[in-house]
Amino acid sequence: MELNPLPNNPGQFPLPRQQASAPARPRPVLEARGLVKRYGHVTALDGTDFELREGEILAVIGDNGAGKSTLIKALSGAIIPDQGEIILDGKPVHFRSPLDARRHGIETVYQDLAVAPAMTIAENLFLGREILRPGFLGRLLRLIDKKKMLEEATSSLKDLKIGIRSMSQAVETLSGGQRQGVAVARSAAFAKHVVIMDEPTAALGVKEGNMVLELIRRVRDRGLPVIIISHNMPHVFEIADRIHIQRLGKRAAVVNPKKISMAHTVAVMTGAMSPEELSPEELAN
Amino acid sequence: MAEQQPSSAAQAPRKLLERLPSISVLGPFVALLLAVIFFSTQSERFLSGQNFSLILQQVLVVGVLAIGQTLVILTGGIDLSVGFVMALGTMVMSKFAVELGLPPLLAILCGIAVTTAFGLLNGLLITRIRLPPFIVTLGTMNIAFALTQIYSKAQTVTGLPEALLFWGNTFRLGETVITYGVVLMIALYLLMWFLLSETAPGRHLYAVGNNPEAARLMGIPTQRVLLLTYTVAGFFYGIAGWLLVSRTSVGDPNAGQTENLETITAVVLGGTSLFGGRGMILGTLLGAIIVGVFRNGLTLTGVSSVYQVLITGILVILAVTADQLSKRRS
Numbered sequence: 001m002e003l004n005p006l007p008n009n010p011g012q013f014p015l016p017r018q019q020a021s022a023p024a025r026p027r028p029v030l031e032a033r034g035l036v037k038r039y040g041h042v043t044a045l046d047g048t049d050f051e052l053r054e055g056e057i058l059a060v061i062g063d064n065g066a067g068k069s070t071l072i073k074a075l076s077g078a079i080i081p082d083q084g085e086i087i088l089d090g091k092p093v094h095f096r097s098p099l100d101a102r103r104h105g106i107e108t109v110y111q112d113l114a115v116a117p118a119m120t121i122a123e124n125l126f127l128g129r130e131i132l133r134p135g136f137l138g139r140l141l142r143l144i145d146k147k148k149m150l151e152e153a154t155s156s157l158k159d160l161k162i163g164i165r166s167m168s169q170a171v172e173t174l175s176g177g178q179r180q181g182v183a184v185a186r187s188a189a190f191a192k193h194v195v196i197m198d199e200p201t202a203a204l205g206v207k208e209g210n211m212v213l214e215l216i217r218r219v220r221d222r223g224l225p226v227i228i229i230s231h232n233m234p235h236v237f238e239i240a241d242r243i244h245i246q247r248l249g250k251r252a253a254v255v256n257p258k259k260i261s262m263a264h265t266v267a268v269m270t271g272a273m274s275p276e277e278l279s280p281e282e283l284a285n
Numbered sequence: 286m287a288e289q290q291p292s293s294a295a296q297a298p299r300k301l302l303e304r305l306p307s308i309s310v311l312g313p314f315v316a317l318l319l320a321v322i323f324f325s326t327q328s329e330r331f332l333s334g335q336n337f338s339l340i341l342q343q344v345l346v347v348g349v350l351a352i353g354q355t356l357v358i359l360t361g362g363i364d365l366s367v368g369f370v371m372a373l374g375t376m377v378m379s380k381f382a383v384e385l386g387l388p389p390l391l392a393i394l395c396g397i398a399v400t401t402a403f404g405l406l407n408g409l410l411i412t413r414i415r416l417p418p419f420i421v422t423l424g425t426m427n428i429a430f431a432l433t434q435i436y437s438k439a440q441t442v443t444g445l446p447e448a449l450l451f452w453g454n455t456f457r458l459g460e461t462v463i464t465y466g467v468v469l470m471i472a473l474y475l476l477m478w479f480l481l482s483e484t485a486p487g488r489h490l491y492a493v494g495n496n497p498e499a500a501r502l503m504g505i506p507t508q509r510v511l512l513l514t515y516t517v518a519g520f521f522y523g524i525a526g527w528l529l530v531s532r533t534s535v536g537d538p539n540a541g542q543t544e545n546l547e548t549i550t551a552v553v554l555g556g557t558s559l560f561g562g563r564g565m566i567l568g569t570l571l572g573a574i575i576v577g578v579f580r581n582g583l584t585l586t587g588v589s590s591v592y593q594v595l596i597t598g599i600l601v602i603l604a605v606t607a608d609q610l611s612k613r614r615s
Contacts, residue, residue, distance in 0.1 A: 099504045114499035116492045118563045128503035130485040142485040
């Protein structure tokens with residue numbers, strides 16, 4: 001299909017040819033370089049690198065003590081690294097708190113979901129970010145616009161194909177998978193750059209776990225890159241585009257789940273195999 | 286089994302489950318209705334406008350104190366200083382007006398300022414030093430009591446100016462005489478109900494009580510919400526103090542000694558959970574009226590006051606049990 005030069009492109013500048021020549025590497029969205037974090041004598045992060053690219057689901061795996069959760073905490077603003085830099089959309093950023101990271105468009109779905117069970121789905125979606133009524137009264141009294149919150153909650157859950165009928169029912173009336181759905185929808189609705197999910201399927205049964213995996217794909221397909229931390233290898237292999245293996249406070253390798261076996265992955269993760277022993281096509285680049 | 290059947294069979298219990306909160310709101314209503322029906326059959330004088338007006342006057346002070354207590358309990362805390370802080374407020378009001386000769390309105394403001402300051406003190410100790418509300422308010426309860434006794438030298442203050450007695454004024458509604466104070470109490474309940482359900486800070490208060498960690502992670506300033514809650518509660522104790530002197534026409538240093546448990550009774554009977562985050566402020570009004578109806582009805586039927594205390598105690602235990610059971614179910 002030919003591109004017709006638009007009338008408001010009179011200079012006939014060549015339009016940027018996206019993804020035309022060669023498989024251009026997707027742009028990195030969130031990067032970390034040489035992150036170090038020490039707790040007393042314990043080095044949790046020993047100069048780790050990290051890269052999340054546009055449009056991907058990146059799984060972060062690692063043994064206990066590999067620094068996986070410290071890395072994620074640094075990326076979501078929960079801890080401040082001692083050294084190294086974090087780069088968001090090409091610009092260095094310094095997160096001082098989770099709230100700070102959220103203001104930069106990085107949303108985290110916590111393992112315990114961080115929902116208020118007695119409150120409605122709509123209220124939970126907008127917890128701490130209520131939509132206020134327009135005008136003077138809204139600003140002065142901070143009156144909330146319940147109707148608008150209900151509408152927007154309905155549409156954002158519909159977008160992600162989460163089948164819940166009423167947004168005004170309490171979250172505690174939902175199943176575990178549905179609650180996860182609400183927490184994911186909340187992050188997807190507010191995240192501008194990145195969604196981080198901590199063990200999203202850990203507490204769920206098989207059916208609901210699959211439902212949540214499907215949900216995570218939909219979030220990615222809507223253009224938000226996703227970082228997922230998981231111990232569940234089958235889930236990681238089913239959903240991840242690339243797998244970041246964290247070991248001894250460093251990034252041991254980034255592998256391609258389409259090519260590598262689960263056994264090799266676990267071997268690298270536990271140190272039974274060195275990353276150099278992997279074949280080039282097992283690695284993701 | 287119900288999970289396997291997708292349509293009608295599964296819908297019915299699900300619907301019922303969704304309605305459960307409204308059942309817990311209905312509970313106090315039903316209890317009140319039953320009590321009213323029972324006492325109507327026991328005493329001819331019970332079912333009259335005049336008697337109901339009297340009941341409302343009797344629950345007035347506890348009712349307004351219980352607004353503050355409800356706010357605190359909704360955050361998952363408890364306030365044991367309620368009645369004693371109010372008593373200190375009434376002493377400041379009446380002594381400032383009568384003995385220092387301050388303009389009555391200024392004296393009233395000073396009294397309310399003192400109770401509000403006590404609320405702020407509670408809030409600061411709870412949020413800054415992170416002490417449990419139970420212990421903090423137990424401490425401030427004793428401090429307020431001692432200050433009241435020291436300041437008043439255990440003497441009542443009489444000869445209060447008109448402004449302090451304002452809420453005792455009455456108007457007629459048909460046959461029934463109603464005090465301004467009753468109108469104020471109902472207005473305050475409606476105001477707080479509106480603020481709690483329609484404003485962002487109101488919803489934040491529920492969120493902090495329901496899941497403080499989630500509230501914090503979602504960017505709600507939980508410590509500020511708690512501080513504000515205890516301070517506003519202190520403000521209501523001051524208003525209650527003004528209502529008390531309006532009703533009794535004296536500044537009484539020994540006032541407020543039974544109000545602590547009575548406010549908690551009203552809150553719990555009104556269906557608010559002691560675990561925080563669940564409940565309705567209007568339920569507390571019903572709870573206060575239930576206690577008032579029992580007192581009044583038992584008095585009219587000639588039951589001695591010891592049994593009234595006994596029955597109030599049983600009611601509280603029943604309400605707390607219901608609260609605990611519903612928590613375990615969810």
